[in-house]
Amino acid sequence: MTITRRGVLKAAGAGAALASSGYAIPKALADALNLPAALPDGLRAEAVLDALPGKKPLIKLSYRPPNYETPIALLGSDGITPNDAFFVRYHLSDIPEVDAKTWKLKVGGEGANSTAELDLADLKRMPATEITAVNQCSGNRRGLFAPHVAGVEWGYGAMGCARWRGARLKDVLNKVGLKKEAIEIVLDGADGPIVQKTPDFVKSVPVHKALDENTLIAYEMNGAPLPHFNGFPARIILPGWTGTYWVKHITSINAVTKPFGGFWMKVAYRIPVNKFPTELFTTQTTDVNTPITEMVVNSLITSHVDGAQVKAGSAVMLLGLAWDAGDGIAKVEASSDGGASWKPATLGRDLGRFAFRPFSFTTPPLPAGAHKVSVRAENKKGQKQVTGLILNPAGYHHNVVQTLMLNAA
Amino acid sequence: MRTILAALAAALLATAAVAEEPEIKLKPGPGLDKVEGNCNACHSLDYIQMNSPFLTPAQWEAEVNKMRGPIGAPITEEDGKAIIEYLKANYGG
Numbered sequence: 001m002t003i004t005r006r007g008v009l010k011a012a013g014a015g016a017a018l019a020s021s022g023y024a025i026p027k028a029l030a031d032a033l034n035l036p037a038a039l040p041d042g043l044r045a046e047a048v049l050d051a052l053p054g055k056k057p058l059i060k061l062s063y064r065p066p067n068y069e070t071p072i073a074l075l076g077s078d079g080i081t082p083n084d085a086f087f088v089r090y091h092l093s094d095i096p097e098v099d100a101k102t103w104k105l106k107v108g109g110e111g112a113n114s115t116a117e118l119d120l121a122d123l124k125r126m127p128a129t130e131i132t133a134v135n136q137c138s139g140n141r142r143g144l145f146a147p148h149v150a151g152v153e154w155g156y157g158a159m160g161c162a163r164w165r166g167a168r169l170k171d172v173l174n175k176v177g178l179k180k181e182a183i184e185i186v187l188d189g190a191d192g193p194i195v196q197k198t199p200d201f202v203k204s205v206p207v208h209k210a211l212d213e214n215t216l217i218a219y220e221m222n223g224a225p226l227p228h229f230n231g232f233p234a235r236i237i238l239p240g241w242t243g244t245y246w247v248k249h250i251t252s253i254n255a256v257t258k259p260f261g262g263f264w265m266k267v268a269y270r271i272p273v274n275k276f277p278t279e280l281f282t283t284q285t286t287d288v289n290t291p292i293t294e295m296v297v298n299s300l301i302t303s304h305v306d307g308a309q310v311k312a313g314s315a316v317m318l319l320g321l322a323w324d325a326g327d328g329i330a331k332v333e334a335s336s337d338g339g340a341s342w343k344p345a346t347l348g349r350d351l352g353r354f355a356f357r358p359f360s361f362t363t364p365p366l367p368a369g370a371h372k373v374s375v376r377a378e379n380k381k382g383q384k385q386v387t388g389l390i391l392n393p394a395g396y397h398h399n400v401v402q403t404l405m406l407n408a409a
Numbered sequence: 410m411r412t413i414l415a416a417l418a419a420a421l422l423a424t425a426a427v428a429e430e431p432e433i434k435l436k437p438g439p440g441l442d443k444v445e446g447n448c449n450a451c452h453s454l455d456y457i458q459m460n461s462p463f464l465t466p467a468q469w470e471a472e473v474n475k476m477r478g479p480i481g482a483p484i485t486e487e488d489g490k491a492i493i494e495y496l497k498a499n500y501g502g
Binding site: 042062151196 | 433456479
């Protein structure tokens with residue numbers, strides 16, 4: 001791993017650091033460290049804007065392994081997050097730079113009839129599919145949990161939406177053929193642990209999800225090769241499901257006939273049974289808990305941060321994004337009076353049912369003073385965001401209706 | 410997928426940590442040397458700052474035990490105890 005950092009911007013002295021390092025940084029980025037007050041104090045003190053190679057300055061939560069979230073202003077109000085602003089999430093610190101020329105994908109497993117090995121050219125020769133889909137970390141907004149729970153203390157930006165292009169996973173699996181006893185497909189990438197005893201980051205998905213026509217092995221993101229930190233040269237795209245299954249730097253795909261028993265399936269990434277309206281991963285479910293699967297319906301204002309100043313007596317145009325697990329967004333409503341009344345927002349361009357759906361809403365003229373502004377989304381299945389946090393030990397599925405204060409003066 | 414020998418990893422990291430990552434200064438106190446000598450081998454120490462100051466003593470103990478147990482960190486029991494005491498005293502909620 002060769003990493004050179006162009007500079008580290010301390011939260012406290014961001015302006016001075018920017019000036020001295022020669023950065024010309026938009027005001028939106030300088031505002032990026034206006035971290036929500038609800039985040040842990042320790043996170044608020046240590047987070048900095050920092051640029052990984054090939055990336056814009058993002059909000060650094062941890063250096064090693066690298067966990068960087070996208071400042072809200074860079075999520076892409078048109079529904080597409082640029083590659084150089086896309087969030088970065090790793091569990092383990094050995095992250096090799098994969099050479100596309102020597103990269104190989106091994107396919108097989110005891111649930112397959114044969115084995116296959118593909119290089120990047122082989123993968124690119126297969127029929128290509130494009131899909132625009134949200135990749136959101138299971139723990140996005142974990143840092144906003146009250147009470148706080150241990151983990152990477154993400155704010156709002158552990159997510160992004162991109163146009164992914166690649167081969168269908170089912171076409172790759174067809175090369176080896178699945179036995180009828182196959183129940184899960186196990187996915188492993190090139191990144192791994194520092195010490196041998198640490199469980200490698202390996203995930204499994206149900207066969208039906210692996211065979212879904214929308215599940216890809218992507219080698220392009222927004223028309224360009226995947227950035228190193230987003231899984232070069234190829235990663236799994238599992239539209240609708242949280243990012244934990246979107247294995248980066250994919251190197252092996254194995255069909256299995258028994259539930260996969262790795263730490264990152266059996267212990268981590270679990271939610272209580274029956275607390276969330278999401279698909280049950282039946283072969284992995286216990287009496288107590290079950291793997292996280294689909295994303296829950298959610299929305300976010302991207303044009304304004306909590307405490308933003310606006311002009312008194314003027315209407316304010318709010319921009320934002322809404323998304324769900326692939327049923328599609330039916331409507332977004334907004335309130336500028338603390339939730340007393342709600343009016344429909346205008347939905348923007350439709351990039352597909354798995355994509356961010358942009359929205360806009362113009363408030364009535366806001367008299368001088370503080371105004372509580374909220375947005376809430378509902379999907380085509382009638383699922384709505386929650387008004388109270390659904391507590392769970394690992395801090396997943398935070399989709400509480402967002403409320404922020406605008407100060408009109 | 411790659412698993413490499415701890416010694417090799419440590420050697421690589423010794424270079425990497427200096428070249429790539431600013432030194433993270435945790436609060437001074439008894440046990441800090443054990444934190445720096447153990448935890449820092451696999452992850453940067455900002456993980457500790459990030460998870461503060463809300464973890465209870467029992468939760469910090471559980472975190473260290475998770476690292477020594479399922480996560481497989483080669484931390485001696487004695488060092489583990491010192492790390493728990495340090496975290497409870499300096500980064501507890």
